[in-house]
Amino acid sequence: MTEVAKIETTLKDWETDQEVRWCPGCGDYAILKAVQRTLPQLGADPKNTVFISGIGCSSRFPYYMETYGFHTIHGRAPAFATGVKLANPDLDVWLVTGDGDGLSIGGNHMMHVLRRNVNMQIMLFNNEIYGLTKGQxxxxxxxxxxxxxxxxxxxxxxxxxxAFALGSGARFIGRGFDVSKNLPDVLKAAHAHQGAAFIEIFQNCIVYNKDVFDDFAAPKGAEDRQLWLEHGQPMLFGNAKKGDIKGLKLVPETFSFEVVDVVDGDWEAAGVCVHDAKNRMLAHMLIELEFGPYPMPLGVIYDDPKPTYESAVIAERAKAVEGKDNNLARLLAKGQTWTVSGTAQDPV
Structure with a gap:
């Protein structure tokens, strides 16, 4: 694999001439713009980028990105994406799926792309409903x-x-929601991760599941209901302007979290836990937090890279041909050969 040079682009360089067609007010519009704004900041090259999707509302995404792309089969996008990455490991692969496409018919394929640790960014749009097929x-x-x-x-x-991703062996797990100003930061962290980076993006379905995430995503009072995680930083949430800061404290006896008040900004005295994105057990606890008593964990929950699948495949291929002649023409001509000559026989 070679290092791909970064280039300068703008949002316009990533937009296609296709009419963007989702229901008015759909959260997919906001996610699309977040991605189109993020890619120039990464120095990404449209000619080196591929968006691959399955079936569903989210899977229209490749049409709206001025890159290479595949709109594939229901639930099988991870298999296509794996093939693309193995055929050309230098490509920057983004997989777009939904909660139905990726976790129902595609659950098996999703599990394997995560456990193999194929280097790609996986965006799962979760609107908790089947939108394309009318609200099941x-x-x-x-x-x-x-x-x-x-x-x-x-x-x-x-x-x-x-939780599914963590149990399948994912080494990067992030969370955001469609209209969040912090979503690009999660996308950047996923892109920097070498391996399968899984990002759950809560997405509002304006028609069949409207405002289902308002309990934590509504702007008013959001600071009290959202816990944005950052590696090496205390787990704090609340209204800083009003001095109403809270944090999560780890209770060793029960191996659980407790919400505590932070007085005068002294989070250490309050015993607030510092986020360690490399701690798998901590990630599991955060993922399983019950919303209501606790805030919704967002941002980079887990980030602990390990060697990628395609790097192992490349190494295996190199070992297989080590010391061997890989010239096909010479191999075909090697050994016993003979030439057939002469004229055709007269017909009987």
Whole structure:
């Protein structure tokens, strides 16, 4: 793999001439702009970038990015993305999926791309509903969600995308939401990570699941309900202007978190925990936090790189041909050969 040179681009360089077509007010618009604004800041090259999607509202994404792209089969985008990365490891691969595409029919494929640690950014748009197919409940829909396929309320226990990713062996897990000003920072951290970077993005479905994330994403009072994590920084949340700061304290006896008040900004005296993005057990605790008693953990939850799948494949290929002749023409001509000559026989 070679290091790809960074270039200067603008947002316009990443926009296509295609009409962006999602429902008015859909959170996908905000995510699209966040990505288009982030890529120039990374020095990324459109000619070296690929967006790959499956099926669903989110999967229209490649049409709107002035890059290479594939709109593939339902749930199978990870398999296509893996093939692309192995064929050309220098390409910058982004995988776009949704809670239905990525965790229902595509759950098996998602698990394997994560455990293999293929170097790509995986954006899972989670709106807790099937939007494209008109509002059926999805793997992440909350219990009692009323939909055309669960008119009395869903009895399913919802999947936790980040817990799924961690359990599948993901080495990077991030969280954000569609209209958050911090989403580009999460995307940048994912891009810097060498390996499969999983980002859950809460996304508002204006038609079938409107404002389902307002309990933590609504602007008013958001500072009391959102915990933005940063490696090496204390886990603080609350209204700093009003002096109402809180934090998460680790209780060793029960191996759980406790919400504590921070007086006069002295978070150390309050025993507030410092975030360690390399601590897998800490990541598990944050992912499983119950929203309500606790704030919603957002940002980079886990970031602990290890060698990528494609680097191992490349090394294996190099070892397989070590000391051997890899010239196909010479190999075909090697050994016993003979030439057939003469004229055709007269017909019988």
């Amino acid at each position: 409940y999805s793997p992440t829909s909350r219990e009692h969600t009323r939909t055309p396929t669960s008119p009395l309320g869903s009895v399913d226990h919802p999947a936790n995308p980040c």
